Amino acid sequence: MIIETINMNGYGLYVWSAFSFTLLSFLTLYVVIKIQYVKEKNKFLSKYETLNDKKAKIARSQTINQEILSSSQTI
Amino acid sequence: MFKLLEPNKIFLITSRAPKFVIALFIVVLSIGLLEALILSPEDYKQSHSVRIMYVHVPAAWISLGIFSSITLLSISGYIFKNKHFFLISKSLAPSGLVFCIVALVTGSIWGKPTWGTWWAWDARITSMLILAIFYLLYLIAWRIYRNKEQVIKITTLITIFGIINIPIIKYSVDWWNTLHQPASINIMSKSTIHSSMLLPLILMSAAFALFSLLIFLMKYNTELIKLKNKGLERL
Numbered sequence: 260m261i262i263e264t265i266n267m268n269g270y271g272l273y274v275w276s277a278f279s280f281t282l283l284s285f286l287t288l289y290v291v292i293k294i295q296y297v298k299e300k301n302k303f304l305s306k307y308e309t310l311n312d313k314k315a316k317i318a319r320s321q322t323i324n325q326e327i328l329s330s331s332q333t334i
Numbered sequence: 335m336f337k338l339l340e341p342n343k344i345f346l347i348t349s350r351a352p353k354f355v356i357a358l359f360i361v362v363l364s365i366g367l368l369e370a371l372i373l374s375p376e377d378y379k380q381s382h383s384v385r386i387m388y389v390h391v392p393a394a395w396i397s398l399g400i401f402s403s404i405t406l407l408s409i410s411g412y413i414f415k416n417k418h419f420f421l422i423s424k425s426l427a428p429s430g431l432v433f434c435i436v437a438l439v440t441g442s443i444w445g446k447p448t449w450g451t452w453w454a455w456d457a458r459i460t461s462m463l464i465l466a467i468f469y470l471l472y473l474i475a476w477r478i479y480r481n482k483e484q485v486i487k488i489t490t491l492i493t494i495f496g497i498i499n500i501p502i503i504k505y506s507v508d509w510w511n512t513l514h515q516p517a518s519i520n521i522m523s524k525s526t527i528h529s530s531m532l533l534p535l536i537l538m539s540a541a542f543a544l545f546s547l548l549i550f551l552m553k554y555n556t557e558l559i560k561l562k563n564k565g566l567e568r569l
Contacts, residue, residue, distance in 0.1 A: 273443050303566065
């Protein structure tokens with residue numbers, strides 16, 4: 260049964276390579292986008308830390324900034 | 335209506351949604367793979383090689399759908415002067431390109447046992463390759479042009495030229511003699527595909543759609559944080 264599933268009447272190489280290529284492409288794209296996301300988020304946090312109290316207060320007043328800061332605390 | 339699409343309101347949803355989308359994607363993909371690779375029957379003519387259809391067809395559908403959405407958003411953004419539409423378009427493009435490449439590569443793998451060749455300059459394959467080139471041009475334009483107004487004009491032009499190719503891809507099998515068979519699934523008329531093959535195709539299409547949604551959300555959040563980084567510099 261297992262050998263039959265792998266071999267697929269001689270078409271196994273084509274079928275498995277097509278599915279593997281698809282899943283590998285998905286994984287690569289996910290990792291690339293995730294790296295970009297983490298990089299931008301870390302850049303934001305390091306910039307935020309350099310702000311003085313007055314500027315930090317202004318930055319915190321914006322919804323998106325609040326969300327980025329709160330999500331970084333949970334990581 | 336456009337106020338509902340403001341980044342401040344949307345980010346509350348888009349920043350939390352990926353974890354739910356990824357969970358749903360894993361569930362749907364697992365069921366889809368089980369159906370596509372094991373439970374669905376082999377074809378009487380193509381035998382097990384028909385299973386490649388379950389990754390090839392959804393990838394092609396979604397890459398066409400994403401390019402059409404990018405064009406619609408770019409033109410709407412240009413007409414209504416809404417820059418947020420361009421941010422959504424830009425975030426959709428990476429997954430569109432990957433789906434287009436997946437459709438081309440899996441199509442090539444499918445071509446070898448079915449037609450006896452990895453590649454043919456057939457109307458549909460060539461027009462899909464042209465679509466991949468348009469995706470590349472679109473993404474490169476966003477990378478090389480720094481001026482916002484300029485990049486908006488150029489990317490909109492790329493999508494307008496690229497959208498001409500979409501009906502060519504769709505109807506190439508009817509207009510020319512190609513190696514591809516005519517469409518088996520029709521919304522307007524009865525589909526010619528058996529339900530035992532339609533189910534895995536729908537499941538894999540749903541999984542691919544969820545994956546493109548996941549990538550879109552992650553890319554969109556990244557772009558918004560990038561904008562906020564610039565905002566912090568201006569404080």
